[in-house]
Amino acid sequence: MKSVGLVVGAGVAGIQAAIRLADQGFTVYLVEKNPSVGGRVAQLSKTYPELDCASHTWTPRMIEVSKHPNIKLLTYSEVKDVRRQGDIFKVKILKKPRFVDENKCTGCGVCAQHCPVEIANDFDERIGVRNAIYVPFPNAVPQAYTIDREHCLKCGLCQNVCMSKAVDFQQRPETIEVEAGAIIVASGFNPFDPRKHDEYNFSRYDNVVTGLTLERLLSLSGPTGGHVLRLSDGKIPKRIAFIQCVSPGNPKSGKIYCSEVCCMYATKQAELLKELIPDADINIYYAEPLVNDERFEEYYKKARTEYGIKYSKARLTEVVEKPTHNLLIRTVSESGKPIEHEADMVVLSTGLVPSASDFVDALRLKLDDGGFFEAVDSDSNSIQTSTEGVFVAGAAEGPKDIAKSVKQADAAALKASAYLRKLGEAKTTPIRRS
């Protein structure tokens, strides 16, 4: 099957690459391990620098991948094994059982309304709740519910109330075998877990949150409807401190690697906070220099002058919690002066780390120092992996923002389609876009 491409991961890069490749006329298998496509962008409130609504931009593309005639979307599925046979990759994909028939489910949600089990949901960074039968977020694609087997009590109430008879406890995992000529890896990232670097005991303090948690609090569709409040007591925070460069240290050099996006997203969040809480006093503490991208110079300037956000170059030494659950931030300035500031809420701008993938070993792809898939191409696209026919795009290749991921996905799709055509006899019909 030389005119078939496989895209692993349906976040920004995966969606973009899949659509581009499918438009060229190739059949694309798009595999996503979560019940819905969308990846990390679905969790965002607004994107920088224009403060566009994230779901506004991306929901249409998410729907597109589910409806595109050349894309076979496999959600709640994982690539388990990849073997090379000549020019072809033989791929084994595990389709995990949802216990809900995707074809019958209309997404009406009556089942979840009645499900007695309530769990902290990962989508809202465990601040919000979902039921054992759930969709990860309201505009999930596909609009089919999934039963989380670990928490389900098998009480059968959802089955009772479902008017489409879509609940099926008899579902079993299914292995699907696919033959593909080219593979694009777009498995994205995870935010760095600050508990891994717990010198400052961040995980113990209720009012110390990660950037992604703040993103969910800022989201209108989030657990608090866009009302930012402290997790210890629901109070509106007035003094907010952002700590930048919360990232793993490079094991070789010891230096923390830069995730590129944190300075920008912290600035964005600070601006959104200022709009929500006009009398907020916001400080951004950074240890390494702010990311110097000419796209964003204006952005920082605006933040300082128009929004009154303060940036301080300082190294964090300690965060201490007071009985009020306020936080005492102790830093050392560039000149060596110790500074102490009290804040109502501290936001850790966590960096991006690779998202774990089972199939890394199967493909024997080279990884860089940070654990991301290493690109070996000589041009600046950085999409060719160490294995021929396997390309990489998006945060899977290294930390980057949405705009860069989209560009890289376009490049990867282009390279992949050229590669597939070279493999020969690619009789495909490109789709005309009007």
Added chain:
Amino acid sequence: MIGGLSEKKKLAKKTDAAIEAFKTERLRWVLGISQVGPKVDEQKYKAVSSKIMKDEIDRQMIIGEIKEKGPRTIKELSEATKLNTKEVLRHIIALRKIGTISEAGEKDGGYLYKASE
């Protein structure tokens, strides 16, 4: 015996909340689970059902307080129900999701929550 009187009032409120909790579909279904549907894991069931019962009683106390006194802040709800503010927030988030409660302005540095109609 003023202290005794207010203790009795608190207990009466809590018991009213418990009665309301046992009227909710969620708790009633969980109580009856072993009789219907596919096999249930007993251990898991015990753990989950105890939590559901406690949550429903606490939530009915919160709802009862709001219905009686009008829109309340998390601090006020915490004082009235003797639940800590973190717990109250957790319940507010859940009640918000199903539409029972919604924001109704700000007071004393926090948000006010009212019963949605």
Added chain:
Amino acid sequence: MEEAKLEQRQFEPVILAFCCNWCSYAGADLAGTSRFEYPTNVRIIRVMCSGRIDPTFILSAFRWGADGVLITGCHPGDCHYVQGNYMMERRFAFLKEAMNQLGIEPERLRLEWISAGEGEKFAALIRDTTQRIKQMGPNPLKTA
């Protein structure tokens, strides 16, 4: 101290007994016809099955001042409606937990199986229950 003791001796608990029609009510009847004596603190409420007893009945009983609640039903396996008594048994565990959470002594609630032929057992049960509740004192929710 003397006053408290006096109060306790004068305290006559009000106990509600839910008895299922088929076994335990018949047992109560038998106690009556056999002239077994038991105190008058108990008010018997006949229900068709112990499974009919909604948890809200029991909580309401305590809410409005009952000092004790006794539930009697058929022995396991003998329920006229097959599963009713098992349902009650399951609810009973929950109610104990709920009472603990509220701060009402869970010992005020009691569940026993009485068959139609156990008249003496019924009488003994009432005597024992009344005694225990007397020891516990009045329900904290009792209205004067």
